[in-house]
Amino acid sequence: MTDRPPNTHPDPLPPDALALDRQLCFAVYSAAHAFNRTYKPLLDPYGLTYPQYLVLLSLWEEDGRTVKALGAALGLDSGTLSPLLKRLEASGYIRRARDRADERQVIVTLTGKGRAMQEEAGAIRMEIGRASGCSLAALEELNSTLQRLTANLRAGQEADAAEGAA
Amino acid sequence: MTDRPPNTHPDPLPPDALALDRQLCFAVYSAAHAFNRTYKPLLDPYGLTYPQYLVLLSLWEEDGRTVKALGAALGLDSGTLSPLLKRLEASGYIRRARDRADERQVIVTLTGKGRAMQEEAGAIRMEIGRASGCSLAALEELNSTLQRLTANLRAGQEADAAEGAA
DNA sequence: CAAAATTAGATTGCGCACAATATGATTTTG
DNA sequence: CAAAATCATATTGTGCGCAATCTAATTTTG
Numbered sequence: 001m002t003d004r005p006p007n008t009h010p011d012p013l014p015p016d017a018l019a020l021d022r023q024l025c026f027a028v029y030s031a032a033h034a035f036n037r038t039y040k041p042l043l044d045p046y047g048l049t050y051p052q053y054l055v056l057l058s059l060w061e062e063d064g065r066t067v068k069a070l071g072a073a074l075g076l077d078s079g080t081l082s083p084l085l086k087r088l089e090a091s092g093y094i095r096r097a098r099d100r101a102d103e104r105q106v107i108v109t110l111t112g113k114g115r116a117m118q119e120e121a122g123a124i125r126m127e128i129g130r131a132s133g134c135s136l137a138a139l140e141e142l143n144s145t146l147q148r149l150t151a152n153l154r155a156g157q158e159a160d161a162a163e164g165a166a
Numbered sequence: 167m168t169d170r171p172p173n174t175h176p177d178p179l180p181p182d183a184l185a186l187d188r189q190l191c192f193a194v195y196s197a198a199h200a201f202n203r204t205y206k207p208l209l210d211p212y213g214l215t216y217p218q219y220l221v222l223l224s225l226w227e228e229d230g231r232t233v234k235a236l237g238a239a240l241g242l243d244s245g246t247l248s249p250l251l252k253r254l255e256a257s258g259y260i261r262r263a264r265d266r267a268d269e270r271q272v273i274v275t276l277t278g279k280g281r282a283m284q285e286e287a288g289a290i291r292m293e294i295g296r297a298s299g300c301s302l303a304a305l306e307e308l309n310s311t312l313q314r315l316t317a318n319l320r321a322g323q324e325a326d327a328a329e330g331a332a
Numbered sequence: 333c334a335a336a337a338t339t340a341g342a343t344t345g346c347g348c349a350c351a352a353t354a355t356g357a358t359t360t361t362g
Numbered sequence: 363c364a365a366a367a368t369c370a371t372a373t374t375g376t377g378c379g380c381a382a383t384c385t386a387a388t389t390t391t392g
Binding site: 199202203206232233234244245247248249264268269270271272 | 370373374379380
Binding site: 270 | 357
């Protein structure tokens with residue numbers, strides 16, 4: 001229970017300040033769903049889900065990462081990744097093996113099928129780009145704006161966490 | 167690595183075109199998670215989740231909507247909303263009742279507690295705005311850009327669906 | 333070196349999200 | 363008006379996402 005400034009009613013918010021279409025969070029939430037739904041028919045033929053596809057993207061950048069490294073790259077924890085990676089292994093895209101040097105760690109490696117999938121990903125990416133209906137420049141601009149926003153939100157969380165631990 | 171196999175690739179994608187931080191979808195996905203994590207400590211004291219909060223926002227705009235109308239506003243179907251609304255009812259924010267005129271429909275109505283929560287929402291919204299670290303103008307700009315993107319993606323889905331049905 | 337602390341993953345439980353399906357109410361049509 | 367089609371919602375099954383907890387391996391410390 002942090003004591004915040006006594007802002008019971010700091011400002012009279014505009015009457016429609018709480019309208020759904022005024023909330024940036026909702027615009028982000030909706031866009032995320034829209035991407036998911038657009039990816040689904042493209043990934044279904046390969047038996048992949050969108051988060052599984054993200055893991056493959058991550059491994060194509062650097063194969064042989066640990067679960068922890070993947071989690072850091074994707075912003076996911078082991079509670080999400082452990083079962084997801086099991087499914088990815090069951091469908092033949094990756095293999096998991098304990099690191100001999102440090103048996104706490106699990107190394108995730110692409111299989112031949114996993115590497116081969118990268119060829120298909122180019123077409124998927126093109127299709128998504130087309131579906132977004134934005135110019136390359138607009139995509140990059142939006143991308144970096146969202147990355148800044150995400151960084152700001154994360155910084156706020158860390159600050160609050162530190163405050164709570166103090 | 168510059169020379170790719172002369173495959174069926176329409177265009178030679180830049181070698182890092184599949185890098186995670188180049189994917190707009192991933193920026194959106196990450197921002198959505200970041201919002202969720204920022205909202206969580208603000209909503210936890212009220213026993214609300216973020217999607218439940220969205221339902222309340224929607225009802226504050228117009229109370230007494232049907233499940234279908236809520237689904238249209240939020241982009242969710244009954245498979246998601248039915249159990250969510252049950253939980254919202256169990257925690258006392260809403261009531262659900264069959265429409266007497268058309269017993270197929272369920273009308274969702276705010277309780278006193280549900281209406282009272284709107285007072286708290288102002289402070290939550292301010293806190294989120296602060297955490298986003300963006301100016302009002304930047305927020306609105308980003309909001310409308312994302313709304314256009316979402317509309318484009320949805321249009322593509324509908325086109326594909328129509329194509330499949332043809 | 334042995335005990336304590338830290339670390340990496342896995343597991344459990346709950347809630348969201350969606351496809352597919354089921355049920356019951358209403359509308360359309362023959 | 364009765365059968366068929368449509369509609370609104372609920373249910374089931376699968377997968378993501380996260381908090382909390384557990385286990386085993388490694389590192390730190392006394």
